[in-house]
Amino acid sequence: MKKINLIIATTLFSITFSIGAFAQTETKIGALIGYGTEIENIGIGANAEFPIMEKLTISPSFIYYLPKDESGIKINWFEVNANANYYFLDEENIDVYGIAGLNYSSIKVKYENSFGLGGDFSSSDGRIGLNLGAGANFNIGSSITPFAELKYVIIDGGQLVVAAGVKFNL
Structure with missing residues (x-):
């Protein structure tokens, strides 16, 4: 839990610092809905985009997948991402970018035995992986x-994440 709190605190600090540092440029903060193929569930999240060069942005994000309950096994999953977006197509109506970065995924599994046979079980794990992908902003x-x-996400088992949402220009 201490690792999770440290990661979240570091991400929030980075966002806060970046907003102040890049206030004169087109900083964006947004919300998203995503789907992860490994967890096979929908997630909700937040992201931001901070320009650092003409075609390069830093883009932290957080996705919390809705809890699942399968046969008495409860699954909670979230991910924190630190990506760089490189814009290789900048047209009037669409901007297309490549994504590369780091991912931290955390999963918690809990089983509560309601029949009195055996005991309850709980386990959690966190992994670091790599993100590779592409995205598009629609102007x-x-x-x-x-x-x-x-x-x-290149991580144990791998996960494809499809996301869509809106970003608000600051």
């Missing part, structure tokens, strides 16, 4: 930018 002429992303 609709306002301070709200819809986006879509597809990334593969």
Whole structure:
């Protein structure tokens, strides 16, 4: 749990610092809905984008997958990402970018025996992996930018994540 709190605190500090450091540029903060193929569930999350060079942004994100209950086994899963987005296509209506970065995924599994046979069981694990993917921002002429992303998390078992949402220009 201490690792999780440290990661979340570090991410929030980075976001706060970056907002102040890049206030003059097009910083974006947004919300997303995603689907993970390994957990086979929908997640909700938040992301941000902080320009550091003309075609390069730093993009932290967080996705919390909705809890699952399969045959009495409860599963909780979240991921924290630290990505770099490189914009290789910048058109009037669409901006396409490549994604590369780090991923921290945490899963907690809990079984509560309601029949009195045996005991309860709980386990959690956290893993670090790599993100590779692509995304697109759809310019609709306002301070709200819809986006879509597809990334593969290289980690035990791997996970494909499809996400879509909106980013708000600050």
